[in-house]
Amino acid sequence: MSPALITFVSDFGLDDWFAGVVHGVLLERCPEARIVDLTHAIPPGDIARAAFVLEAAAPDFPPGTVHLVVVDPGVGTERRAIAVRARGQWFVGPDNGALEWALSDQSAEVRELKAEKLFRMPMSRTFHGRDLFAPVAAALARGESAESLGPRISDPVRLAAPHPHLVRADHAAGGMAGPERLMGVIAYIDRFGNALTNLDEGSISSAFPGAGERDLEVHVGGRLIPGLSRSYGDAPVGTVVAVIGSSGRLEVAQVGGAADSRLGLGVGDEVFIIRRN
Amino acid sequence: MSPALITFVSDFGLDDWFAGVVHGVLLERCPEARIVDLTHAIPPGDIARAAFVLEAAAPDFPPGTVHLVVVDPGVGTERRAIAVRARGQWFVGPDNGALEWALSDQSAEVRELKAEKLFRMPMSRTFHGRDLFAPVAAALARGESAESLGPRISDPVRLAAPHPHLVRADHAAGGMAGPERLMGVIAYIDRFGNALTNLDEGSISSAFPGAGERDLEVHVGGRLIPGLSRSYGDAPVGTVVAVIGSSGRLEVAQVGGAADSRLGLGVGDEVFIIRRN
Amino acid sequence: MSPALITFVSDFGLDDWFAGVVHGVLLERCPEARIVDLTHAIPPGDIARAAFVLEAAAPDFPPGTVHLVVVDPGVGTERRAIAVRARGQWFVGPDNGALEWALSDQSAEVRELKAEKLFRMPMSRTFHGRDLFAPVAAALARGESAESLGPRISDPVRLAAPHPHLVRADHAAGGMAGPERLMGVIAYIDRFGNALTNLDEGSISSAFPGAGERDLEVHVGGRLIPGLSRSYGDAPVGTVVAVIGSSGRLEVAQVGGAADSRLGLGVGDEVFIIRRN
Numbered sequence: 001m002s003p004a005l006i007t008f009v010s011d012f013g014l015d016d017w018f019a020g021v022v023h024g025v026l027l028e029r030c031p032e033a034r035i036v037d038l039t040h041a042i043p044p045g046d047i048a049r050a051a052f053v054l055e056a057a058a059p060d061f062p063p064g065t066v067h068l069v070v071v072d073p074g075v076g077t078e079r080r081a082i083a084v085r086a087r088g089q090w091f092v093g094p095d096n097g098a099l100e101w102a103l104s105d106q107s108a109e110v111r112e113l114k115a116e117k118l119f120r121m122p123m124s125r126t127f128h129g130r131d132l133f134a135p136v137a138a139a140l141a142r143g144e145s146a147e148s149l150g151p152r153i154s155d156p157v158r159l160a161a162p163h164p165h166l167v168r169a170d171h172a173a174g175g176m177a178g179p180e181r182l183m184g185v186i187a188y189i190d191r192f193g194n195a196l197t198n199l200d201e202g203s204i205s206s207a208f209p210g211a212g213e214r215d216l217e218v219h220v221g222g223r224l225i226p227g228l229s230r231s232y233g234d235a236p237v238g239t240v241v242a243v244i245g246s247s248g249r250l251e252v253a254q255v256g257g258a259a260d261s262r263l264g265l266g267v268g269d270e271v272f273i274i275r276r277n
Numbered sequence: 278m279s280p281a282l283i284t285f286v287s288d289f290g291l292d293d294w295f296a297g298v299v300h301g302v303l304l305e306r307c308p309e310a311r312i313v314d315l316t317h318a319i320p321p322g323d324i325a326r327a328a329f330v331l332e333a334a335a336p337d338f339p340p341g342t343v344h345l346v347v348v349d350p351g352v353g354t355e356r357r358a359i360a361v362r363a364r365g366q367w368f369v370g371p372d373n374g375a376l377e378w379a380l381s382d383q384s385a386e387v388r389e390l391k392a393e394k395l396f397r398m399p400m401s402r403t404f405h406g407r408d409l410f411a412p413v414a415a416a417l418a419r420g421e422s423a424e425s426l427g428p429r430i431s432d433p434v435r436l437a438a439p440h441p442h443l444v445r446a447d448h449a450a451g452g453m454a455g456p457e458r459l460m461g462v463i464a465y466i467d468r469f470g471n472a473l474t475n476l477d478e479g480s481i482s483s484a485f486p487g488a489g490e491r492d493l494e495v496h497v498g499g500r501l502i503p504g505l506s507r508s509y510g511d512a513p514v515g516t517v518v519a520v521i522g523s524s525g526r527l528e529v530a531q532v533g534g535a536a537d538s539r540l541g542l543g544v545g546d547e548v549f550i551i552r553r554n
Numbered sequence: 555m556s557p558a559l560i561t562f563v564s565d566f567g568l569d570d571w572f573a574g575v576v577h578g579v580l581l582e583r584c585p586e587a588r589i590v591d592l593t594h595a596i597p598p599g600d601i602a603r604a605a606f607v608l609e610a611a612a613p614d615f616p617p618g619t620v621h622l623v624v625v626d627p628g629v630g631t632e633r634r635a636i637a638v639r640a641r642g643q644w645f646v647g648p649d650n651g652a653l654e655w656a657l658s659d660q661s662a663e664v665r666e667l668k669a670e671k672l673f674r675m676p677m678s679r680t681f682h683g684r685d686l687f688a689p690v691a692a693a694l695a696r697g698e699s700a701e702s703l704g705p706r707i708s709d710p711v712r713l714a715a716p717h718p719h720l721v722r723a724d725h726a727a728g729g730m731a732g733p734e735r736l737m738g739v740i741a742y743i744d745r746f747g748n749a750l751t752n753l754d755e756g757s758i759s760s761a762f763p764g765a766g767e768r769d770l771e772v773h774v775g776g777r778l779i780p781g782l783s784r785s786y787g788d789a790p791v792g793t794v795v796a797v798i799g800s801s802g803r804l805e806v807a808q809v810g811g812a813a814d815s816r817l818g819l820g821v822g823d824e825v826f827i828i829r830r831n
Contacts, residue, residue, distance in 0.1 A: 074510055126528075245681075407614065
């Protein structure tokens with residue numbers, strides 16, 4: 001069997017030793033684990049961003065992968081610690097919404113982490129990444145059973161993220177005339193200045209059945225982008241394009257540039273798609 | 278036996294290829310090693326900060342771990358290269374004080390690195406991380422004997438770091454009246470804006486025998502913090518708290534915020550603890 | 555046999571999950587691979603900088619190493635994907651000049667990557683790092699044959715990088731009098747502010763046969779630096795020195811400081827060496 005894969009997301013940054021110490025605990029307890037750092041640059045306590053990174057990256061990992069998420073502003077309080085079995089993978093972290101992608105699986109199995117025999121003792125109240133979450137992730141990577149982690153719970157904290165929704169012309173705010181709009185938001189700005197939205201291929205194709213890529217237009221930041229592209233390179237340098245990106249989400253990009261600064265875009269900004277006339 | 282753990286601290290940053298090349302040398306010479314990057318964000322030549330990171334992180338690693346520290350402003354000069362066996366682990370780096378935590382162990386065994394057969398040849402005079410320290414760390418991870426490294430030395434360069442000390446009321450500067458003060462300094466600001474001091478649980482409990490966490494108060498940046506906490510989350514958001522952190526040191530933190538900017542704190546600032554009236 | 559080494563250079567940064575996902579693909583397809591991140595801080599699309607990092611770092615890795623370079627502003631366009639066997643190692647990346655160091659080997663074998671059976675399907679048009687380059691790098695690390703990758707090509711895109719050249723006194727621009735000049739440029743500024751040039755030991759010794767380190771002088775940024783050094787520490791703090799650095803290139807450095815800001819140096823600036831009078 002291949003060595004277990006453990007991914008790791010945190011808000012620890014790379015300037016201090018915190019992420020390294022978590023690696024040490026993982027390797028001490030599961031020496032054969034292969035650890036993949038997804039990012040440690042989540043802004044301190046930014047649960048929604050951690051949840052987005054997990055949702056974007058986890059599907060690219062094989063079944064059996066253990067995803068460790070330590071963005072934990074409530075460390076040391078009564079917030080619960082959980083592990084979630086969903087979509088053929090394991091997710092370990094605080095019960096604060098960061099694991100939303102796992103929890104959104106209807107058949108997710110959620111366990112509250114209560115098995116102190118798995119923890120690193122004495123447990124600090126300020127570094128559960130080291131003392132609680134990493135030991136549990138290592139145990140799962142070694143094949144620990146779900147039952148041994150703690151009791152199932154049915155009320156994990158969910159993340160109130162905006163979902164794509166269709167606004168019919170006759171219900172639109174302000175008595176808007178015109179075609180139906182598939183409404184979304186910008187959910188993430190990446191390093192290249194691409195604005196990733198929460199509109200995925202599935203929601204687009206069910207909102208506009210039968211529509212081809214040239215039949216739609218995207219509105220964002222006061223701008224109309226005609227048609228969807230499949231690549232950043234389909235148009236001349238400087239062109240703003242709407243692309244279905246590598247994780248199946250609509251992205252607003254600028255060929256050879258940064259769309260976010262070009263259009264003044266930020267997380268939470270509204271974006272919508274309509275069928276072209 | 279588990280694969281050897283090698284930790285790695287440097288001032289190389291992550292923009293260039295230097296840390297990667299050191300990884301390559303470690304893996305070429307000890308393919309089964311597991312390498313943990315503690316941080317490469319030490320400011321260039323900041324020996325004291327490297328020493329603090331090592332002191333904070335090394336105790337969380339298992340016996341037998343090899344710690345590689347390459348913060349080496351004197352590379353190519355006559356400064357010695359050393360390996361230190363202390364506290365059940367190995368420490369490899371320049372003889373400039375960066376390994377202070379190992380050297381402060383009374384039973385530390387210090388070897389000057391002289392065994393050219395272990396080095397990577399021809400040796401540059403500007404990149405001993407690659408040519409000298411990494412090869413020796415890899416050799417130790419493979420089980421190389423202490424004796425083969427080079428001769429024992431008894432005069433390694435020590436770091437002149439301030440230590441906690443008790444100021445009795447009648448000796449206090451300026452004829453200070455009032456209770457005894459346990460004096461310390463802020464030794465490190467972490468990514469979350471927590472100000473880590475050099476006051477550890479041991480020095481606090483021996484200075485104030487029998488004192489509970491509510492019996493003490495912390496003075497820092499012109500501010501009085503009543504009582505010690507065990508968690509960042511013990512008080513309302515915005516509260517400044519004094520916490521015994523995950524490495525057993527007193528930290529000044531702000532619940533849900535950054536204490537350093539809130540209080541204007543920096544490394545070297547004075548902090549003291551007194552018994553409350 | 556030792557596990558395969560795969561190095562990885564990209565412009566993905568470390569804030570997003572892109573580099574992590576590539577690690578996941580490499581480990582899923584070659585679980586025994588050891589992955590070394592050279593840097594992910596290449597500015598977006600900066601092919602010349604990626605090529606320099608590869609040239610500087612690759613020689614320090616053992617034969618059989620697979621170097622993966624994903625700086626790919628043309629992803630999704632008609633640009634080709636290639637693998638190059640050169641100097642006993644493999645290089646995988648887009649056909650845009652980033653692999654120049656491999657291509658400059660006269661006996662390089664260049665293959666266009668056409669074997670879809672090796673790719674990750676369905677292939678996105680925006681993330682060939684994940685879907686094409688990483689799978690091929692993993693296959694090579696597992697021992698895949700060159701022939702199976704795709705057809706040999708003879709016209710890879712070459713990088714138009716300036717090369718060192720000798721200007722004879724009587725041909726110098728502006729009718730320059732005086733000795734021959736070995737002309738070069740600053741090719742890279744590193745984290746320490748050292749200015750690495752494209753002048754290597756070989757070009758210096760063939761331009762000035764028999765010259766010792768004290769017989770030469772370096773001109774850069776309007777400044778004359780007498781003699782070449784072997785170490786940053788050969789002169790008092792603050793001195794600007796010309797050093798043959800760890801990868802055999804002439805560097806302009808300041809002892810205990812940053813030469814680039816001291817002298818106002820940047821990539822592309824002219825530097826030349828003459829024989830001293």
